Amino acid sequence: MAMVEQKGRAKSTPSERERVLREVNEQSVKFIHLWFTDIEGHLKSFSITPAELEGALDDGMGFDGSSITGFNAIEESDMVAIPDPATFQLMPNGDVKVARMICDVVTPDGEPYDGDPRNVLRRALDRMRSMGFDTFNVGPELEYFLFKDDQGTEPLDEGGYFAMTTMDAASDLRHDTVKALESMGIPIEYVHHEVGPSQHEIDMRYASALDMADHTVTYRLVVKEIAKKAGFHATFMPKPLFGENGSGMHTHQSLFSEGKNAFFDADDEWHLSAVGKAFIAGQLHHAREISAVFAQWVNSYKRLVPGYEAPVYVAWSRRNRSALIRIPLYKPGNEQATRAEIRCPDPACNPYLTFAALLHAGLEGIEKGYELPAPMEQNLYKLSPEERKERGIVALPETLGEAIDELAGSELAKKALGDHVFSSYVKLKRKEWDDYRVQLTPWEMENYLGVL
Ligand code: GLU
Ligand code: MG
Numbered sequence: 001m002a003m004v005e006q007k008g009r010a011k012s013t014p015s016e017r018e019r020v021l022r023e024v025n026e027q028s029v030k031f032i033h034l035w036f037t038d039i040e041g042h043l044k045s046f047s048i049t050p051a052e053l054e055g056a057l058d059d060g061m062g063f064d065g066s067s068i069t070g071f072n073a074i075e076e077s078d079m080v081a082i083p084d085p086a087t088f089q090l091m092p093n094g095d096v097k098v099a100r101m102i103c104d105v106v107t108p109d110g111e112p113y114d115g116d117p118r119n120v121l122r123r124a125l126d127r128m129r130s131m132g133f134d135t136f137n138v139g140p141e142l143e144y145f146l147f148k149d150d151q152g153t154e155p156l157d158e159g160g161y162f163a164m165t166t167m168d169a170a171s172d173l174r175h176d177t178v179k180a181l182e183s184m185g186i187p188i189e190y191v192h193h194e195v196g197p198s199q200h201e202i203d204m205r206y207a208s209a210l211d212m213a214d215h216t217v218t219y220r221l222v223v224k225e226i227a228k229k230a231g232f233h234a235t236f237m238p239k240p241l242f243g244e245n246g247s248g249m250h251t252h253q254s255l256f257s258e259g260k261n262a263f264f265d266a267d268d269e270w271h272l273s274a275v276g277k278a279f280i281a282g283q284l285h286h287a288r289e290i291s292a293v294f295a296q297w298v299n300s301y302k303r304l305v306p307g308y309e310a311p312v313y314v315a316w317s318r319r320n321r322s323a324l325i326r327i328p329l330y331k332p333g334n335e336q337a338t339r340a341e342i343r344c345p346d347p348a349c350n351p352y353l354t355f356a357a358l359l360h361a362g363l364e365g366i367e368k369g370y371e372l373p374a375p376m377e378q379n380l381y382k383l384s385p386e387e388r389k390e391r392g393i394v395a396l397p398e399t400l401g402e403a404i405d406e407l408a409g410s411e412l413a414k415k416a417l418g419d420h421v422f423s424s425y426v427k428l429k430r431k432e433w434d435d436y437r438v439q440l441t442p443w444e445m446e447n448y449l450g451v452l
Contacts, residue, residue: 036104040069062108065115088101123356134257136208141203142219147233148233186204196245197244217351236347246308250341255275282361284314284315292425300348303346376393404430
């Protein structure tokens with residue numbers, strides 16, 4: 001795509017704008033949805049008619065940013081959304097033809113807006129380019145549950161991992177979802193039932209980080225909409241069922257430079273280059289500080305507990321799924337496939353901020369030459385606290401409160417998010433934690449009321 005990178009946002013070329021206008025005309029599109037996300041990654045959308053599109057492509061469309069979580073307060077709330085022509089896609093099967101475009105948010109002077117998560121990711125990619133890499137490839141594996149409705153957690157089936165029986169009532173739904181995603185230019189690789197009852201996973205083919213963040217917000221909407229049409233509820237809540245696996249968003253990552261995988265070294269015992277090792281070391285080193293970004297909800301920390309294939313301890317490994325970062329062994333020694341899989345993010349994160357924070361943490365490791373500790377191949381859940389201490393293994397934050405304290409004190413997080421997002425995020429998430437920690441839970445009532 002012939003994009004001219006300019007001050008943190010892609011300035012589209014006249015030919016790209018013409019292509020979009022032509023398609024709208026040829027396909028008789030009636031509405032164009034303009035999308036962006038708030039600071040927590042909720043999709044925001046407003047619609048324009050084709051008559052407005054040319055102006056929108058050139059100068060953007062104004063909107064009031066004061067009601068968008070994490071954007072500016074009322075005093076400076078005029079914002080402009082500029083649709084990125086590369087993201088033009090027809091929405092799947094409606095009666096009326098509707099397209100969507102994802103926007104960069106700018107100020108009325110045309111400057112990239114600091115509070116726009118897409119801009120946060122663009123800035124991370126600028127840092128990557130300044131260090132000599134051209135592509136950050138990511139492949140997130142989003143898991144989700146399907147329930148009868150949004151009032152409870154009644155599952156549709158009791159199928160387990162890779163289940164392919166009539167118990168898997170949701171197979172057709174998964175296939176419809178895949179069809180819809182592919183029709184929107186999102187190629188899919190793996191589709192399967194996950195370990196939990198009524199838990200599913202649809203894996204998108206890896207893509208560069210900005211495209212993938214756009215794909216991820218689209219994926220969440222499409223999964224939810226198709227479930228809803230069938231009368232069900234899809235949720236990306238990290239831990240909806242007590243005693244069952246939660247939903248993760250394991251993210252496979254690699255850095256490329258001129259078509260070469262910078263993580264690969266054929267001669268290394270793990271096939272990892274010095275760059276790959278330092279990148280992983282950076283993510284391990286800063287994992288606790290950016291945890292509030294990749295696991296942003298109170299509920300995220302109910303997933304990050306021992307025993308459910310989710311990581312708890314800050315360590316890396318080749319095969320061990322209890323480690324935070326894994327070097328998958330599916331195709332050992334294959335240059336294109338060499339990658340680091342980070343297992344702590346969950347699918348309810350803001351993907352723009354998550355990919356930006358992960359990239360910054362890895363780049364920090366490369367820039368500062370962090371040493372990669374030895375891999376931990378044993379099941380880390382089984383180590384005693386003393387054994388972990390001996391090996392220098394720390395744990396992720398146990399609560400959102402602890403994660404926010406770590407984030408608030410992190411220079412790296414401040415650099416990654418930028419001052420505006422950093423301070424609004426800390427404020428917002430602290431409030432979430434404060435609201436939660438004063439609640440009385442059924443567990444307390446059951447365990448205390450009668451006996452204390
Ligand atoms: N659902 C697990 C998690 O919370 C992961 C299961 C898997 O290995 O795919 O991360
Ligand atoms: Mg999975």
